[in-house]
Amino acid sequence: MQDQMTPAQRAAAIANGSEVDRLPCNPNIANGVARVYGCKISEFNHNPKVIAEAQMAAYRKFGCDGLRIFTDLFPWAEAMGATVAYPDDDTADLLKPAIFSVEDIDKLHPANPYKDGRLPVQLEAMKYLKDLAKDEITCSAGIVGAFTNAFFLFSTNKTLKFIHKNPEAVHKLCRVSLETCKAYAKAALDIGLNPTISEPMSSCTVVSPKVFREFSLPYLKELVDFIKSYGSNPVVHICGQTNKIWQDVVELGIGGISIDNVASLKECKLAVGSQTKIMGNVDPGGIMYSGTPQDVRTKTLEGILDAYDSPKGYVIMSGCSLPVETPFENIQAMMDTVREVGYPVCPERVREMIQSSK
Amino acid sequence: MDNKEELLKSLSECVVEMEDDKIISTAEEYIKSGYPAIEGILYGLVDGMNKAADLYENEEYFIPELLICSDAMYNGLDVLRPHLGKSDYKQKTKVVIGVVEGDTHDIGKNLVKIMLETAGYELIDLGRNVPAVAFIDSVKNTGASVVALATLMSTSTDNMKEVIDLLNREGLRENVKVVVGGGPISAAFAKQIGADGYAASAVEAVKLINRLIGV
Numbered sequence: 001m002q003d004q005m006t007p008a009q010r011a012a013a014i015a016n017g018s019e020v021d022r023l024p025c026n027p028n029i030a031n032g033v034a035r036v037y038g039c040k041i042s043e044f045n046h047n048p049k050v051i052a053e054a055q056m057a058a059y060r061k062f063g064c065d066g067l068r069i070f071t072d073l074f075p076w077a078e079a080m081g082a083t084v085a086y087p088d089d090d091t092a093d094l095l096k097p098a099i100f101s102v103e104d105i106d107k108l109h110p111a112n113p114y115k116d117g118r119l120p121v122q123l124e125a126m127k128y129l130k131d132l133a134k135d136e137i138t139c140s141a142g143i144v145g146a147f148t149n150a151f152f153l154f155s156t157n158k159t160l161k162f163i164h165k166n167p168e169a170v171h172k173l174c175r176v177s178l179e180t181c182k183a184y185a186k187a188a189l190d191i192g193l194n195p196t197i198s199e200p201m202s203s204c205t206v207v208s209p210k211v212f213r214e215f216s217l218p219y220l221k222e223l224v225d226f227i228k229s230y231g232s233n234p235v236v237h238i239c240g241q242t243n244k245i246w247q248d249v250v251e252l253g254i255g256g257i258s259i260d261n262v263a264s265l266k267e268c269k270l271a272v273g274s275q276t277k278i279m280g281n282v283d284p285g286g287i288m289y290s291g292t293p294q295d296v297r298t299k300t301l302e303g304i305l306d307a308y309d310s311p312k313g314y315v316i317m318s319g320c321s322l323p324v325e326t327p328f329e330n331i332q333a334m335m336d337t338v339r340e341v342g343y344p345v346c347p348e349r350v351r352e353m354i355q356s357s358k
Numbered sequence: 359m360d361n362k363e364e365l366l367k368s369l370s371e372c373v374v375e376m377e378d379d380k381i382i383s384t385a386e387e388y389i390k391s392g393y394p395a396i397e398g399i400l401y402g403l404v405d406g407m408n409k410a411a412d413l414y415e416n417e418e419y420f421i422p423e424l425l426i427c428s429d430a431m432y433n434g435l436d437v438l439r440p441h442l443g444k445s446d447y448k449q450k451t452k453v454v455i456g457v458v459e460g461d462t463h464d465i466g467k468n469l470v471k472i473m474l475e476t477a478g479y480e481l482i483d484l485g486r487n488v489p490a491v492a493f494i495d496s497v498k499n500t501g502a503s504v505v506a507l508a509t510l511m512s513t514s515t516d517n518m519k520e521v522i523d524l525l526n527r528e529g530l531r532e533n534v535k536v537v538v539g540g541g542p543i544s545a546a547f548a549k550q551i552g553a554d555g556y557a558a559s560a561v562e563a564v565k566l567i568n569r570l571i572g573v
């Protein structure tokens with residue numbers, strides 16, 4: 001089944017309430033694009049052209065509604081002094097934080113996105129991607145929020161304890177992280193990409209809503225406001241359970257909220273669907289990576305049934321970035337299911353499709 | 359309430375209330391008063407840690423709180439442990455724990471480790487991104503009777519099966535219970551790879567291992 005519109009046309013039409021060919025769908029392929037393009041993931045660490053071409057290759061293969069420059073969680077901490085391991089053909093991993101003692105927090109400086117670590121590689125990749133994508137698909141620049149980045153600067157365990165033992169230190173780490181986030185977001189905006197924010201450590205699976213409100217939300221707000229002041233409206237993704245903080249996040253006036261598979265799409269629609277676009281949430285591990293195309297089809301249909309009528313819009317998505325080795329046929333099954341459902345969504349038909357696929 | 363009971367209550371409260379400094383002087387006072395260290399551990403520290411775990415299960419405590427509670431427990435343990443009598447040392451069941459190769463997330467594994475230590479197990483922590491063969495070597499070297507495997511990444515679940523296959527090949531499987539846990543894991547998966555059990559949380563992991571070991 002062929003798409004009748006480009007992702008950019010589809011997004012524009014949805015935005016002004018016109019007819020479209022299908023709901024938007026972003027499987028969130030992440031570094032799995034290396035498998036589509038045929039390169040090693042370590043090439044993403046130094047070769048901006050390969051990052052962009054691999055993203056484009058995934059778009060051409062699957063027709064997904066979203067491309068993003070976002071190779072791993074650590075380029076910003078790395079640019080501020082953290083050490084990152086680069087496996088030959090897997091996603092980069094944090095090896096050592098930037099600092100080891102609380103006294104060194106004052107020695108941290110915001111990163112210069114044009115100079116430090118791999119940030120210039122990512123910015124170059126954005127330019128290539130922008131050229132390749134032309135007006136066919138809008139591209140985004142992934143970034144981690146200030147709170148999450150703080151944990152990579154000063155060891156996760158220590159920072160978790162500092163939330164109670166030395167709150168001022170956590171605020172300092174967030175503050176300097178925020179400056180890095182803003183500088184990077186500005187650089188991406190200058191190239192013409194829309195920043196999207198990932199805040200995994202803000203999850204209710206990790207910290208309480210109260211801690212989120214005190215230590216993460218103020219910086220998230222500042223970053224969102226900063227990005228909005230340039231006319232872009234970021235999507236925010238938080239992993240794990242997030243139901244108790246949806247309202248806080250959505251009140252920032254964001255472009256959309258992307259939720260993980262442990263949260264309920266239906267609950268999210270009822271809670272905040274009238275305020276922002278909701279995105280999610282097929283299980284990236286249990287279904288997309290380990291399941292069959294049939295499983296993917298069923299879960300995609302169930303998601304559509306739960307959220308197709310969300311007042312501010314709905315994007316079918318995986319709950320989080322897909323594992324690198326996610327089978328192509330599962331990604332294809334997600335896209336094909338969305339195409340088959342078409343638009344406008346007829347809930348009775350979706351129910352029938354679920355019944356007959358069981 | 360007599361002084362001993364009050365001190366036990368206070369030790370427990372120090373753990374629950376994250377008082378990782380105050381607990382040191384409380385534990386010292388408890389020892390100075392001549393009360394048995396073993397009871398201070400079981401009815402003070404462990405009691406507090408169990409209450410903290412309940413708060414975690416009920417979503418009143420989260421990971422930062424549980425980590426500081428465990429710091430308080432370990433600080434108390436450092437004071438009380440040197441005062442244990444010989445008869446207090448029973449042979450502890452050894453558990454080898456680690457995050458399997460391909461994954462470096464270890465917050466969940468650390469919580470399981472804390473709760474198992476609280477429950478009286480001796481933990482051998484191999485850390486994160488652990489190759490299958492390292493679990494086998496550790497079982498051989500330590501005589502551990504439980505292997506606890508964790509991962510948050512669906513991509514590294516295959517390596518859990520590899521650990522079990524290696525235990526079989528080395529003839530060690532019969533004497534070792536294998537338990538698995540983590541985001542992408544389910545009870546069905548545990549059964550499928552031939553593990554002895556699956557736990558969805560750190561508290562459940564303790565119950566599971568107690569059941570398997572028969573305590």
